[in-house]
Amino acid sequence: MSRRSSYGYSSYRSGSYGYGGYRRNRRGGGDKKKIIIAAICTLVAAGAAVGVCAYLGVFSGKNQENITAQSSAAASQSSVRESSVKAEKSEKSKESSKAESSKPQKELKGEFDGNVFIYDKQGYEIFYGTEDTAKKYADTVAKIRNSLDGSIKLYDMVVPTHGMYALPEKYKNQGNNEKDNIRYIYSKCGNNVKTIDVSDTLEKHKNEYIFFKTDNNWTGLGAYYAYTDFCKAAGVEPTDINKLSSGEIKGFTGSLASATKTEENPKGNKILYGNPDVVKYYTIPGDYTCTLLENGKDSPEEVPLIATFASGSNAYSAFIWGNNPYMHVKTTKNTGRKLCIIKDSYGCAFAPFTVSNFDEVYIIDPTYYEGNVIDYIKKNKFTDVLLVNSIMTANTQIRTDELQTVLG
Numbered sequence: 338m339s340r341r342s343s344y345g346y347s348s349y350r351s352g353s354y355g356y357g358g359y360r361r362n363r364r365g366g367g368d369k370k371k372i373i374i375a376a377i378c379t380l381v382a383a384g385a386a387v388g389v390c391a392y393l394g395v396f397s398g399k400n401q402e403n404i405t406a407q408s409s410a411a412a413s414q415s416s417v418r419e420s421s422v423k424a425e426k427s428e429k430s431k432e433s434s435k436a437e438s439s440k441p442q443k444e445l446k447g448e449f450d451g452n453v454f455i456y457d458k459q460g461y462e463i464f465y466g467t468e469d470t471a472k473k474y475a476d477t478v479a480k481i482r483n484s485l486d487g488s489i490k491l492y493d494m495v496v497p498t499h500g501m502y503a504l505p506e507k508y509k510n511q512g513n514n515e516k517d518n519i520r521y522i523y524s525k526c527g528n529n530v531k532t533i534d535v536s537d538t539l540e541k542h543k544n545e546y547i548f549f550k551t552d553n554n555w556t557g558l559g560a561y562y563a564y565t566d567f568c569k570a571a572g573v574e575p576t577d578i579n580k581l582s583s584g585e586i587k588g589f590t591g592s593l594a595s596a597t598k599t600e601e602n603p604k605g606n607k608i609l610y611g612n613p614d615v616v617k618y619y620t621i622p623g624d625y626t627c628t629l630l631e632n633g634k635d636s637p638e639e640v641p642l643i644a645t646f647a648s649g650s651n652a653y654s655a656f657i658w659g660n661n662p663y664m665h666v667k668t669t670k671n672t673g674r675k676l677c678i679i680k681d682s683y684g685c686a687f688a689p690f691t692v693s694n695f696d697e698v699y700i701i702d703p704t705y706y707e708g709n710v711i712d713y714i715k716k717n718k719f720t721d722v723l724l725v726n727s728i729m730t731a732n733t734q735i736r737t738d739e740l741q742t743v744l745g
Contacts (some may be wrong), residue, residue, distance in 0.1 A: 552591020711745030
């Protein structure tokens with residue numbers, strides 16, 4: 338019901354107003370009286386109409402103001418209620434998120450498959466090297482240093498395993514401390530060896546794809562980060578990886594996956610084989626020629642730096658064709674410097690980057706190389722020699738023996 342229909346006319350006092358005028362005019366008589374009475378009634382009626390209109394006009398304005406005020410109040414209350422509901426929902430959402438994050442996460446468990454440790458769908462090596470095995474490697478490095486001319490710079494790079502960066506502490510503790518072992522090696526190599534500790538650099542990039550999941554080696558990207566550390570030590574400018582063209586070989590299942598194959602399980606670990614890697618290689622620009630002495634062949638032949646046709650379990654061999662007696666790269670850089678790399682498999686992904694910095698790069702693997710590397714270095718006037726080995730091979734007697742062979 339509207340306010341007007343409720344009390345719009347109830348305060349109109351026509352009876353009392355007319356009554357007073359009417360009583361005063363009743364004392365006259367005749368037609369004149371009737372005329373006067375009629376005139377008075379007309380005036381009274383007109384006055385009443387004007388009063389009603391005036392009242393209604395004022396009331397209507399007030400009524401509209403009230404309606405507007407009520408609408409504003411209702412809207413304001415609605416807005417307050419809506420803000421309150423939103424705030425309550427937001428608070429509940431935050432509480433829900435906190436409760437969700439505070440829930441104990443399902444802990445991933447690791448287990449051995451033979452000698453390969455499996456954790457989070459990836460394979461790892463567990464390091465068992467000691468100070469004794471480290472000392473034997475360091476002594477061999479020192480012997481190589483003493484066999485070279487003082488003008489030749491010798492660098493040593495020992496690379497940690499993937500487990501040092503990706504395994505939880507409780508699983509790392511199954512083996513020995515890799516960082517301590519590497520630093521012990523460096524402390525025993527002698528002052529004339531430039532040691533390159535890549536541990537901290539790799540730590541900075543540990544969330545990137547710097548190690549394979551199914552193979553014991555690092556990726557091309559991991560090798561690149563170590564290469565930048567080498568460049569600092571050698572005083573050369575590293576090539577910019579972002580300016581290099583690249584290619585990919587998918588479906589790579591490497592050495593750690595292969596190591597799980599047994600007579601009882603000829604297909605190997607299903608987790609590793611269900612989680613293959615991608616080998617990404619980089620094309621080094623420039624004018625250079627590569628000569629390779631491949632395993633099982635009597636003479637070297639010219640080949641491309643990257644074996645882009647490599648595939649499957651051999652995809653890592655895309656880098657300088659894998660582990661062979663030697664590869665010799667000649668460039669047109671005219672730097673006046675020549676580099677000899679004495680390596681294990683980690684040197685394969687590393688070596689291509691160095692082609693940008695030296696006139697010649699001679700890459701040998703002591704496992705397959707026959708001959709006296711020291712004499713070759715002296716004869717061909719090499720200026721720099723770099724040893725690149727994983728911490729696993731650096732702490733094995735076999736590797737120490739192989740390195741001795743380079744001395745002739």
